[in-house]
Amino acid sequence: MKKSLVFLLMGLLAFGFSNSEVSGQGTRSIGFSYFLNDFTTAERIRTTSLNTVVNNKSFAEMGEMNAGVAVNYFKSMGPKLNMGAYLGFSGVRYPMRGRNITNRGLLVEFTATLNKMMTTEDYYVQPYLTLGVGGHKFGPHYGVFIPAGLGLKLNIFSEANLFITSNYRVPVTNETASYHFQHMIGIAAPLGKKK
Numbered sequence: 187m188k189k190s191l192v193f194l195l196m197g198l199l200a201f202g203f204s205n206s207e208v209s210g211q212g213t214r215s216i217g218f219s220y221f222l223n224d225f226t227t228a229e230r231i232r233t234t235s236l237n238t239v240v241n242n243k244s245f246a247e248m249g250e251m252n253a254g255v256a257v258n259y260f261k262s263m264g265p266k267l268n269m270g271a272y273l274g275f276s277g278v279r280y281p282m283r284g285r286n287i288t289n290r291g292l293l294v295e296f297t298a299t300l301n302k303m304m305t306t307e308d309y310y311v312q313p314y315l316t317l318g319v320g321g322h323k324f325g326p327h328y329g330v331f332i333p334a335g336l337g338l339k340l341n342i343f344s345e346a347n348l349f350i351t352s353n354y355r356v357p358v359t360n361e362t363a364s365y366h367f368q369h370m371i372g373i374a375a376p377l378g379k380k381k
Contacts, residue, residue: 214378215260216258216374217259217349219258221255221276228364251369252278258349260347266305273294274294274296277291297318307344310340310341312340316336319332327362328359329358331358337350338351346375349373354367
């Protein structure tokens, strides 16, 4: 089931890439971001419940999360749709089922997403939904996951964008990927002139 969902998502992304020139939008942006991977809250929710975590206010503290940086790329595919891709790097002790990982290592991840905006770029504030597919490498291990979440894009005088995204990452490869949240904040600027 999960593998079918990954292939469906990859097909949707490929369809989006192939149709992006037809829409006539094609605005591209590149940016940099800072993110936090939160394995702790996801584990607490999975071992108890979301209701318990919320009622007990047992969300992970920032010190329990793993920080990282990423390079982000966005391409507009229509007035309310864009494609996002990013390459991220973080130092983590990645939890894997059935493995005792004791040392921190470099987590390299690549993610491609479709972002469905709730408003057009005519507005300074654009909330959006995001869904995609991603992969990572941690030491000798490779994993695949599906990120789904929410975001907010702030247009700064049509010259740059501040974006904030929070997503839940569902593992496709259960042996080498873990459920977790990722919270990201970054800034992006258009490449070339706006079309």
